[in-house]
Amino acid sequence: MSEAPAGTGPGGAAPDVVKTQELFVSAAPHLAAGRSTRWIMFQVVAALMPLLIASTVFYGFRAILLTVFTVAGCLVAEAIANAIRGRSQASLGDGSAVVTGMILAFSLPPALNFYMAVIGGAVAISLAKAIFGGLGHNLFNPAMVGRAFLMVCFPAAMGVWSEPAIVFEGMALAAVDGVTMATPLQAAVDRMPGLAAMFVGQVGGSLGETSALAALLGGLYLVLRGVADWRPVVGTLAGAMIVAFIAHWAAPQTYEGPGFHLFAGAMMFGAFFIATDYVGAPITPAGRWIFGFGVGGLVMVIRLFGAYPEGFMFAILIMNAMTPLIERVTVPTPFGGHVVTN
Amino acid sequence: MISSLLDSLRGLKSFPRGVHPPHRKKYAEAAPIQMFLPTEQLLIPFVQHIGAPCEPIVKPRQQVAYGELIADAATPMAAPIHAPIAGTTAMGSMALLPSGRRVPAIPITPATEGEVLPPDFLARFLGGDYEKFEPTSVDPDEICQKIRACGVVGLGGATFPTHIKLKRNPEKPIDTLIVNGCECEPYLTSDHRLMLESPLAVVIGGQLAAHACGASRVIIAIEANKPDAIEAIRKAAEGRPGVEVAVCATKYPMGGERQLVPAVLGRTIPSAPRGLPLDVGVVMVNCGTAHSIARAIVLDAPLTHRVVTLTGGGIARPGNWLVPLGTRLGELLEKAGGGLTDEAVKVLGGGPMMGPTIPNLDVPVVKGIGGITVMTEAETARWQESPCIRCSRCVDNCPLHLSPTSIAHAVKFRDWDLAARFDMNACCECGCCSYVCPAQIPLAQYIRAGKNQARMMAAQNK
Incomplete structure (x- = not known):
């Protein structure tokens, strides 16, 4: 075979020889499953749609606006962080800031001021994600950090819980006094809504808390698509149920049973959408179980004995802090045992 | 997850984890x-x-x-x-x-x-007069000598000299010989065609190899996506005592020894680099190797x-x-x-x-x-590395149950102690981790480079 003259480039084939063209050299493997980070993020966005629709039904157009404002806050903070760090703005399109904004929005009270929502989103991205090095480097769940910031700065506004605007026949709750009731979980102790009412979304709460059904629908989609790992989901629900069962068994007059806690508050939303967040959770199989059980158990401990009615935010943040330790003690054993040296 | 469930429902031999890349065998599987x-x-x-x-x-x-x-x-x-x-x-x-x-x-x-x-070289390569040949009629040592003389090596890609693999070792008795006809790599069809067009030589080669290493059982493992080859081998193996066909799930890396031996025998090979199939009483040869063994012994044909x-x-x-x-x-x-x-x-x-x-x-x-x-361009992946989002897909799909992203991270920082803590040298470089990574991190490539560099560092320090 005669050598193609230098600079002939692709297609410059001499007659009677294998076409001389540029061949790429790279290390195996040469195939990829083709499910990108961006694909994963927009699957999560799609799975959040039932919750967005449900919360729009129950709280009106305001639910969508609140979501738009938190997402906007996240994207602006991401863009500024990229500019400061001298990086391309490509990360705006990877969907991670959108997911953070939506998760944050769904953990906020529906009546929250929009400017607070923007601040929450901006803090989530800037303080929890960008300063640690951006996507994949944050120690704590950005949405939960954003929510914690809002709780510290605007405790009054973060404690206002509206009742769903639409109440289905036969599921109506006992009369409630206005929109500034204490909290749904505390109030629930007094007037104990039916499980069906809680499941469909007849109890006031944050956007994502209201309808356990919508959260379950979106969450199951994520698990079946292989986007969310089922282990932290089952771990969270099981951990919470165990603590709830023990408390109820010890003092049935004081504490509601596990069934109530399964559908109350953010349990479904949190188990499927917050506990399954990749970055702050361990990557080892055993670690994911521990993480899930820890989140579920802490949620119940905070619900039952803490000062706050719902415990997901602190449960996630505490378990995020435990993640490096959990990974350290759950280094996987290879299929054939650890490598033998010497 | 769902395809693995279906595999077990169909009763196929399989192993946990691994991936399901597109087969793309259509290009050449029908070409004689x-x-x-x-x-x-x-x-x-x-x-x-x-x-x-x-x-x-x-x-x-x-x-x-x-x-x-x-x-x-x-x-x-x-x-x-x-x-x-x-x-x-x-x-x-x-x-x-x-x-x-x-x-x-x-x-x-x-x-x-x-x-x-x-x-008639091709006809004799595929045909050959094996019908009346009795594999146990040859002395085991003679089989090994003849295999060496004919230059037979592992044709699956490792090219390990076959006569060394088959040599009997009194300390490590062998009971089963596996002929690997999985061909789990996408695209490739040479093993498939060989089993289909020259099944008897593959079976006889397996029997000869088993006789040489002292195994009483020959298992010919084939992935379920080659039904015609399974049929041909079954027919050739009929009436031959101790020869079985194992139909395996179409899954990558089914043909790796650390996956195939557990799948068909339920035995776990100790981790690399020390552990070998012979530690669990198994020798594995590729079906092309078995074919070459039969040609070497029966026809005196070199490779x-x-x-x-x-x-x-x-x-x-x-x-x-x-x-x-x-x-x-x-x-x-x-x-x-x-x-x-x-x-x-x-x-x-x-x-x-x-x-x-x-x-x-x-x-x-x-x-x-x-x-x-x-x-x-459309068939291959262009790798554009982005940050690890800790999705754990590499961990969940690693057939050796390693933590590829942790090893790759250690390799990037040249922290060989850390890499060793995550059992870097147990990696078989199958590439499942790179295949599934949504951030397109070339994990297997990092680990392969790390293994080489760590080996060089260790050699220098000696």
Whole structure:
């Protein structure tokens, strides 16, 4: 075979020889499953749609606006962080800031001021994600950090819980006094809504808390698509149920049973959408179980004995802090045992 | 997850984790094996196996006959090399191997007068008179000696000298011999075609190998996506005591020894680099190797040719060819494969999961190359690394239960102690982690580089 003259480039084939063209050299493997980070993020966005629709039904157009404002806050903070760090703005399109904004929005009270929502989103991205090095480097769940910031700065506004605007026949709750009731979980102790009412979304709460059904629908989609790992989901629900069962068994007059806690508050939303967040959770199989059980158990401990009615935010943040330790003690054993040296 | 569930419902042999890449066997699976006769000069490398390089026996400008011994080594850990065609040798030179190594080689110009090969070579390669042959009639030591004399090595790609693998070791008794006909690499079809067109030789070869190493059981493992090959092998194995066919799930890397042995026998091989199948009483040979063993023992035929798949969207005429070792790849691709198409971007020595890219078509076909995959831009992945989002897909899909992203991280920071804590050297480099990574981090590539660097560092510190 005669050598193609230098600079002939692709297609410059001499007659009677294998076409001389540029061949790429790279290390195996040469195939990829083709499910990108961006694909994963927009699957999560799609799975959040039932919750967005449900919360729009129950709280009106305001639910969508609140979501738009938190997402906007996240994207602006991401863009500024990229500019400061001298990086391309490509990360705006990877969907991670959108997911953070939506998760944050769904953990906020529906009546929250929009400017607070923007601040929450901006803090989530800037303080929890960008300063640690951006996507994949944050120690704590950005949405939960954003929510914690809002709780510290605007405790009054973060404690206002509206009742769903639409109440289905036969599921109506006992009369409630206005929109500034204490909290749904505390109030629930007094007037104990039916499980069906809680499941469909007849109890006031944050956007994502209201309808356990919508959260379950979106969450199951994520698990079946292989986007969310089922282990932290089952771990969270099981951990919470165990603590709830023990408390109820010890003092049935004081504490509601596990069934109530399964559908109350953010349990479904949190188990499927917050506990399954990749970055702050361990990557080892055993670690994911521990993480899930820890989140579920802490949620119940905070619900039952803490000062706050719902415990997901602190449960996630505490378990995020435990993640490096959990990974350290759950280094996987290879299929054939650890490598033998010497 | 769901496809693994279906596999177990179908009763297929399988292993936990692993991936399901697209098969893409359609290119060449229906193409019968054809004979390829090169007209250009052949280049025969003296290293076509793991072990000591061979030394030339022939001189430059010497006439050689088909099957004549042209290079051998004095040590046992080597496999001699024979002339694949009749011709004349030229001055010794160097050959670039598909793996990227450069080794001594000798060119052979095909003879212009007389027969280059014995008549009906392809028919005799696939056929052969095995019906009346009794595998246990040969002495085990004699089998090993003959296998060495015929230059048989592992044709699955590892090219480990087969006579060493089969040699009996009183401390490690062997009870089962597995013939690996999984061919789990996408695209490749040479093993499939060989089992379909020459099943009896594969079965006899398995029986001979079992007799040599002392195994009483032969299991021929084939993935479920080759029903015609399963049928052919079943028919050939009928009435032969101790020979079974295991139908395996179509899953990657089914054909890896650390996956196949647990799948068909439920035995776990201790981790690399120490653990081997013989630690659990098993020897595994590729179906092409079994075929070569049968030819060596029954027909006295040295390993001079092998079946090579030419496949992929970047080649004009995909197919399966019986190719003399030493044939220049460029000639094979042009004359047998019809040349590369305009879309071709990568030429792989093997399949897309583990095959190295070939930078230059002047490499010769060697014993370890079962296929050439020519990929188009659309078929191959372009890796654009982005940050790890800790999704744990690499951990959940690693067939060896490692934590690839942790190892890759340690390698990036050259922290060999940390890499060792995550059992870097247990990695078999199958590439499942890179395949599933949504951030397109070349995890297997990092780990492979890390293993090499750590080995070099350790050698320097000695």
